[in-house]
Amino acid sequence: MKEKLKQLFAPVDMTKGKPWKKIVAFTIPLIIGNIAQQLYNTVDSIVVGKYVGDNALAAVGSAGPILNLLLVLFIGISVGSGIMVSQYFGARDREELSWSVGSCVTLTALASLIVMLLAPLVIRPLLELLNTPDSIIEWCNSYLRILFIGIAGMAYYNILSGILRGLGDSVSALLYLLVATVLNIVLDIWLVAGLHMGVSGVALATAIAQAVSALLCLWKLSRMKDVFDLKMHYLKMRKKYTVNMIRLGLPSGLTQAIFSMAMIVVQSLTNSFGELFIAANVIVMRVDGFAMMPNFSFGNTMTTYAGQNVGARDYERVQKGARQGTWIAVGTAAVITALILLFGKNLMGIFTDTSSLVELSMRMMCILAPGYIAMAVTQSLSGVMRGAGDTMTPMWISVITTVFIRIPVAYGISWMTKTEQLPHGRQECVFVSLLMSWVLGAVITVIFYKRGKWQEKALIKERKNDKTTFK
Secondary structure, eight states: OHHHHHHHTSOOOTTSSOHHHHHHHHHHHHHHHHHHHHHHHHHHHHHHHHHTOHHHHHHHHHTHHHHHHTTHHHHHHHHHHHHHHHHHHHTTOHHHHHHHHHHHHHHHHHHHHHHHHHHHHHHHHHHHHTTOOHHHHHHHHHHHHHHHHTHHHHHHHHHHHHHHHHTTOHHHHHHHHHHHHHHHHHHHIIIIIITOOTHHHHHHHHHHHHHHHHHHHHHHHHTOTTTOOOOGGGGSOOHHHHHHHHHHHHHHHHHHHHHHHHHHHHHHHHHTTOHHHHHHHHHHHHHHHHHHHHHHHHHHHHHHHHHHHHHTTOHHHHHHHHHHHHHHHHHHHHHHHHHHHHHHHHHHTTTOSOHHHHHHHHHHHHHHTTHHHHHHHHHHHHHHHHHTTOOHHHHHHHHHHIIIIIHHHHHHHHHHTOOSSOTTOOTTHHHHHHHHHHHHHHHHHHHHHHHOGGGGOOSOOSOOOSSOOOO
16 A cells, blocks of 8 residues: 555656556646646635625736736746756656756746745736726735735745656645645635635735645655755756756746736726626636636646657657647547536636626636637647747747737727727627637647647757666
């Protein structure tokens, strides 16, 4: 029994065995983990919606785009370190792996300090730039300030759990996240329902819970001495690893920045429709968070899978796994889309007792739902390209679909549908534009994956000897 538990929490070698089995086994803990991660936001929304009111719910949702924009540094570090770790693990290179992890830990500390100093200066101006209604702007401001004071915990959890996944260990990251999720729920109820701290209590609960999960991840990595060394010597930032981490991660960070800026631009349009539509948008995005989880999970799995097999220089296996993983992801997305269309109203009712808000949220969700199938393709194949070291192509695809498709379509539909009764146009423009960007993004991603240029981007240019450098 002890041996089976040890094996469950050990790094997984994805360069051997049937690809689809490895992909499914690795993805299941990721999906469960992403459900738990989404519970952070969902419980926040449910608690403030039920105990504080719909305006507080709108405040938490309106803070989202700004939060995502200021997290781009950590997204870049996480993606870059994950790719490096998976490729060096696949190549069986202990020394390079140790330096990669150590550099990541130090770089995250520096990035956390930068964001902690920068965030308080830009939060309020960004909220005002977004035309955030006066009724919720103070709540948004206090919510974001508390989250950024505790940014180190959030950053380290996401980055260190990414390293664990790069090593093939998706189970440990899941376990620590479940612990933090339960803690977050307990603290949410205590601080908001019990101590009446409002949205500030929600932010404080999230910051504490994520700090706990970060410490657990660090403890796990420190015990993986059979795979790499986490000693003070390796915490020194060396140019080779820092540059590679930034080179690999920067496109993904920029992608998130572009996406967040687009969300901010579209949020301004969303805010023009009033508090009810803002609250509906929050509810749809919460359900969207759950619906999109399998897609993101398969994308992360394919990054690790491709990274390890590219490190082993087995491109035939990469392509075989890419086909199998994408079809499984598409099938999963189709089932989720059907469930949303059948039971969507029940999901919306969890967040609010206002029937008009439930109806409006469901109408918007019906527009968006088919896009999850397209995103299954995009996330899976983009994951393969990123795992191989090609992070630029997914970035440019994101730029095209977000900047040149979503924003113009959203504002274009809004402008063309303006009437005396609808001075800002039809509300559907927000979600129709998102659906169009997802579908076209899937088409473009398939084209670039088929071209195969991603195969030239590996960090390891020669296959290591069969002799492993692990203990």
